[in-house]
Amino acid sequence: MAKVKGDIIIDIEKCKGCELCISACPQDGLEKSRQVNKKGYLYVVKIEDNCTGCTNCALVCPDGVLKVYRETKKKKEKVAEITNVTGDITVTVKE
Numbered sequence: 513m514a515k516v517k518g519d520i521i522i523d524i525e526k527c528k529g530c531e532l533c534i535s536a537c538p539q540d541g542l543e544k545s546r547q548v549n550k551k552g553y554l555y556v557v558k559i560e561d562n563c564t565g566c567t568n569c570a571l572v573c574p575d576g577v578l579k580v581y582r583e584t585k586k587k588k589e590k591v592a593e594i595t596n597v598t599g600d601i602t603v604t605v606k607e
């Protein structure tokens with residue numbers, strides 16, 4: 513099955529660089545920046561475009577720095593179909 517496409521928005525001025533989100537990301541998609549924010553912290557940045565929208569990073573962040581988004585399909589897509597219900601049943605599930 514295809515992975516869900518996600519994305520995050522980072523409020524860099526609120527980040528204190530504690531790295532909790534970096535450890536929590538199963539995609540290894542986050543890293544510390546090489547610049548400091550106005551408070552003098554190395555903030556978090558995305559290093560990969562592989563976010564699945566799992567929300568781990570936002571859940572562990574103590575300062576509400578991260579917003580997580582998931583891409584939604586604009587049109588309906590059939591993912592399963594059941595036919596021949598009066599005889600032998602054929603079930604087709606899209607991978």
Ligand code: SF4
Nearest residue numbers: 537563564566567569
């Ligand atoms: S939502 Fe999940 S995959 Fe995306 S950056 Fe956060 S922890 Fe990583």
Ligand code: SF4
Nearest residue numbers: 527528530531533573
């Ligand atoms: S958990 Fe929050 S405060 Fe800590 S580094 Fe990540 S975004 Fe910054």
